[in-house]
Amino acid sequence: VGQGVSAEETKLLQEKLRIFNTVRSVPVLHRFDEKIKKELVDKLDDKNVLITHPKQKAPLHFSSKLVVDKHCDAITDRTACEHVQGILLIEAARQLFMASVRAYEVAPVFAVAPEEMRFTLSALQVRFDNFVFPLAAQLNLTLSDIHIDGFSATGTATIKIIQFDRLCCEIIFKARAHSLNVFSSLENRCAIKAKRRLDFTHAYF
Numbered sequence: 587v588g589q590g591v592s593a594e595e596t597k598l599l600q601e602k603l604r605i606f607n608t609v610r611s612v613p614v615l616h617r618f619d620e621k622i623k624k625e626l627v628d629k630l631d632d633k634n635v636l637i638t639h640p641k642q643k644a645p646l647h648f649s650s651k652l653v654v655d656k657h658c659d660a661i662t663d664r665t666a667c668e669h670v671q672g673i674l675l676i677e678a679a680r681q682l683f684m685a686s687v688r689a690y691e692v693a694p695v696f697a698v699a700p701e702e703m704r705f706t707l708s709a710l711q712v713r714f715d716n717f718v719f720p721l722a723a724q725l726n727l728t729l730s731d732i733h734i735d736g737f738s739a740t741g742t743a744t745i746k747i748i749q750f751d752r753l754c755c756e757i758i759f760k761a762r763a764h765s766l767n768v769f770s771s772l773e774n775r776c777a778i779k780a781k782r783r784l785d786f787t788h789a790y791f
Contacts, residue, residue, distance in 0.1 A: 621653055625701075626688050627681040633657045636678040637725065640686045646730065648686040652678055652723040652747070669717040672755070676712060679745035679757040682725050687763060698737055704769035708740075709760040716754040723749040737765040 620638040629635055636658070637650040652670070654661070660674050688700035725747050732741040740762045747755040764772065 620651070622650075622681070622685050626685045628684065629681075631659075634659055635681070636674060637681050637685065640682055640689060640727070642686075642690050643726075646728060646732075648682065648690070648727040648729075650682050650685070650725045650727075652718070652725060654678075654720060656720075669719055670723075672712070672714060675718060675747055675755050676710075676757060678725060679727075679743075679747070679759075680707075682727050682745060683729075683743045683759075683761065686727055686729070698763070698765045702766045704764050704766055706762050706764065706769070706772075707759055708762060711758040713756045714754070715756070716749075716752060718747060718749055718754045721749065723747060723754070731760075737768050739763045 621632065621635045622637055622639045624630065624632055624635050627635060627637070633655040636652060636654055638653055640648040640650040642648055652675075654670055654674060658674075660671065660677065684703075684705060687705075688703055725745055728744045730742045730744070732739065740760065742758065742760050745757045746753055747757075
C-alpha cells in the first residue's frame with residue numbers, strides 16, 4: 587500500500603481480505619507506523635504529518651521518507667490531480683527541518699530544550715524540476731551556516747526531494763530557532779505593532 591492511503595484504510599483492507607480469503611492470510615505492508623510524532627512537527631492531527639522519523643547520515647545531514655495521507659488538510663480542499671502538490675512538498679521540507687533539529691543535538695551549545703524550540707522563517711527559495719507522484723520519495727536535508735546567539739540560533743536548510751533517483755525539487759530556506767519565551771515575546775511585540783497600525787488606519791479613514 588503506497589502513498590495517500592491512511593492507516594485506518596489499510597486496516598479496513600486487511601479486514602476485507604480476511605473475510606474474502608479464509609484459506610490463507612494476505613499480508614498488507616504500509617509505512618504509516620513510521621510517521622514521526624506529530625508533536626515534533628507542531629501538528630495536532632496525525633493526518634497532517636508528512637514524513638517519517640529522520641535518520642542522521644552525518645553531523646548536519648538527515649534524510650526522511652515522504653508519507654502523504656490523502657485526508658490531510660491540504661489535499662481535501664484540492665481539485666483532482668495525480669502529483670503531490672508543491673505546497674505539500676514545502677511543508678514536508680519544513681517538517682523535516684524541525685524534526686531533525688529537535689530530535690538530534692544539532693547545536694550542542696544551544697541552551698534550549700527541543701520541546702521549547704519555536705521557529706521563524708526569514709527566506710524561502712524553491713525550484714521544481716519534476717512532478718513528485720504518490721510513490722516512494724526521499725527527502726535529504728543539509729544544514730549549514732549555523733550561528734548561536736544566546737537563546738536564538740540561525741541557519742540555512744537545503745532539502746532535496748528525490749524520486750526514482752531523480753531530483754524533483756530543491757527547497758532552501760533560512761530560519762531562526764528561538765526559545766519559547768523569546769518567540770512568544772517577539773510574536774506579541776509584532777502583534778501589538780500590527781494592531782496599532784490597524785487602529786491608525788481606521789482613525790485616518
